[in-house]
Amino acid sequence: MDRKGWIVIILCSAGIAVNAWFASKSKPQTVPPAPAGEVAKAPPAPGAPAQGSTITAAPTTTTAAATPSAPEETHTVTSGSVTWHFTTKGGGISKVVLGGTDQLTLNGHGVEPIGALRREAAGNDPVAYKITAKSDKGITFEGTNAEGIAIRKVFALSEGGASDEHLIRLTISLTNTTTVQHKSEEYYLYAGSANSMSPDEALKPSFFYNDAGDAKQVHTNSFDGGMMSSEQASMSSSHSKLRYGGVMSRFYTQILSHEKIDKSGRTWADKPGKIWASRILIDHTHDQFKGKSGSEKDYAIQAAVSLPPVDLAPKATQTEEFSLYAGPKEYKRLDTLGGQRNFVMFYGMFGFISRPLNTLMRWMHDLSGNWGLAIILMTIIIRTILWPLQAKSQYSMKRMGKLAPLMKEVQEKHKDNPTQAQMEVMKLYKDYGVNPVGGCFPMLLQIPIFFAFYGVLQNAAELRGQGWLWVHDLSVADTVGHFMGYPVNPLPLIMGLTMIAQMKLTPQPATMDKSQKIMMNIMPVFFLWICYNFASALALYWAVTNIYAIAQSWIMKLYIPEPELKKVEHMAKGPAPKNPFFNPANPLHKDKKSKLKSPKLGG
Template sequence: MDRKSWIGLILSITGLIAWEWFYLKNFAPGQDYSKSPSQATSAPSFSVPSSPRLPPSPLPIISETAMLRNSTADYWFTGFFGGISKIVVQKHLGDDRTPILLSSDSRLPIGALWVTPTTLMEGFAMTTDRATHSVTFTKASENGIQITKRFFLLPDKDRSNQYRIRLEVSFCNPTSSDIYWPSYWISVGNAAPIHSSDLPSYTQLSWSNGGRLTSINVDWFDGSKIPLLGIERRTPAKLYQRRVPSVKWASVSNQYFCTFLMVSDSSGDGVWASRIPLRGDSQSYGIEGRIELPGFRLASGKTRVQSFTIYSGPKELNRLQVMGDGQEGILQYGLFGFVSERLLWIMNWFYGVFGNYAWAIIALTLLIKLGLWPLQNRATRAMRQMSLLAPKVTELREKYKDDSQKTNEEMMKLYREYGVNPFGGCLPMLVQIPIFFGFYTMLGTSIELRNSSFLWIRDLSQPDTVLHLLGFPINLLPILMAGTMIWQMAISPKSGDVLQQKIFYFMPLIFLAFCYNYASGLALYWTTQNVFSIVQLYLTRNSPLPQLERKVAITRKKEHFGK
């Protein structure tokens, strides 16, 4: 490499190290947020903000509780606020091998009613009916309206009902006059990071008003600035408030789990969210959200019922798709969503065969590699042709060394003359880019890899950190990935195109930066495909060298044989 290339290489390495330091300092929560209810004294909890929506004492919260259980989750209710205070997901474990907790804050329960965005309705009476698997809360409001909230479990033998619970909120007017009930808010619950490696972008509020999905994460509350210039585009905010028509659902989510509140038979008028610091960690935040419902006039003796469906569980693509209103959008597959969904489907199919997600990834990688095998062979042939043209390219550079434009023109003529594509060696890499980013986005939020181990890797959904060196995590698999990329480059035919060589030189660093603190399943995929590529290169490296012939000569041969 020339001097500029070496400078770029050094700057890239420096940038990677700086990013890892910045990430560890600012983003990594540094603790596990997935403790079980048996560890109540150290369970994840939000700090108590100074806000009028919270009661002066926590005693009413713990004085009356109830629990409903089905095959997938335990639902704990708080009587004082009339909502779900926490959900224990039995089939998914945290780092300490105990069940995951969702929306685990009894001060911000799912289904709680707010008469203003900051004033929580309290003082409900609670009854439990085990026969109907339901919990009912009742309260008489100051204006005489009788409020009843009823939560009931759905039959979970039907897979589409798993992790779901129904909520009916009824307003009854027993008085002799009409009463207007103003707009009110209903809580979606809250979400917080589960793993110490979760990025803030995974802790978010999402909502939809009929096909269009909008999301904000906890960093939204910091405002935004124009990069490099530092000019403020949006000031920091304590609250996120949007008045929008036809809100169908809202959700709060972390990297692998989510809670949805879906409005049945009507829609909301807006959404509201706030960011809450996690207790014991001033740099990490959870998020809470709620939906605004429109006000209404209730005639004497009449009852108005509003129904909701609550989903609180894993972010599994098929479970979200069957909800039927674009809920799978919270997975944020993005531009390569079509690729991500297909890769996920095939990976799950291989998992059904092997019973291990690591082997499923390896089998999927082999399948992709076999599909790209002819393309890789053509690319290798193009690179070998370029290596044969290297002496002629060198002559042109020497001949026109003072005229770069003329050099490029003559080189392109040379390539056309011999029918060589100077970027033919890059084609397999370009085809792999959508697959790589399809894996990247799919593994970022899909829950399938959680708690899946392989060799030294404890969890394929997390970085495979083997130790810390001066506080810096040593993740072995991304390093092996970069090493196999360098090995592959070393045995690949050398192209005469300097630009292409420079691109190849920087690719290991780019991929290392992408994968270093990401799900180790992604690094496993790319390392495996590198190994398969190396095997393919060794199998084809002894094939005869391609013959360079001018296109004019080839045309004459064809005309001669045609006669």
């Protein structure tokens, strides 16, 4: 790989970092947290981690009375590989246990059950609920708050066309049992919590919202603040058309969506509402992550979505419909459910490329039966499609390399006159028909595809727990052992070696100085270092890309002749050749004098 190739790779890496930074900084408009009545720790939720795992919650404010001490009642509902655990403590879902290949518990660090109804965003649900109905398809909770508002929550498994084992419906009804009007914009449904599977994960959990089709996410590290902002205990924002909100980790999400019922059945709805979120510090002093990198500042994130404004006359009832998706971030599954739930994939600015690539990768998996083979097939397809661009780039760069000695002579000759040197170099380009950007432009066209496929592999929940050869899980590094305490990851090592081989296979220009050669030799080691703990799916993609590029360079060297550097022959001035269909007797035919066109610069 020559200098321009490495420049493009550096641009790719810088672009990924900048894209991730901008994504993490896309904060909603915040409002100040409540100043008084702060509580240092929230009560642990049923089903929260045991073994002494304590959670430091964000500051909360409670206006209602403390939760009455009443016996807890529980109920479980199973749909496919998903088990929903319900509790009367908060009248909601204490946890969601995913079976099958997922083997994960959602809302494990939540301070309340999902669906708990808060009277303010950072509060809790103190209502003493009781179960009034339950079956193997749902459950009903009823209770009355301190203001005399009777609350009825009906959870039911989704059925019909737009159904999924990870989707459950929630119908919540508020009835004013008092004799006075009741108005409030401060009713919030708790959307649960999300956390990383390991404290050293690069992608941190985040909360998100969709405002009339405009979806945004905010990562936990955004609460730290920065040069232009201070640390924040919580974030919140108001929206006129809030479609959904929730939390997510790298591979899993909880989406709490507004819905409405019309003649066609249930469908998504945009309603006035608010989104609130805060982070939760997880204590790893008594679990398997004790002492692991990042464990001292490992945060979960929690969120709540408000109901539309409540306005109840005496004895009046207001009913709102919601749906909760709790499961893997699989683009096809979320796209099938509709309501723009697939937006939570957050592929970035090249999402329009990522989405068809995701579909194509699933086709490759259906064909091969293995996700590792699907990634290899996808890489070969992408590189084959880009072959003409890559070949054109290499051919142009070889011509530039042959022109380099002449350019060096010009620069030495006019070293005291940079302007004249530049003019002479441009003349060389024109005389020899060399386009100075002919090698870079085709490679730059490949960057969007690289970003797009990188985003697909980074967020594909389908890869979790899937193996390939010695790789046990394509979503994490392919560690096969340890040497002197350091993990041994074969795929990144193969990636680094193929980078070196690719660089050696491509001759470097004779004009490259000593400092540039040192930089080129260090580059493979640098990239090996930053990519060593990449998910094995990404390392596999990059390694196969390098191997393909080596084969491509070898084939071009064998079958495509080396370019010759010779001056462009300019056309001599003279009369243009006659048109064979020209009839001088026809008055409509006029003898037009052709103008001499200047030659175009070649690539």
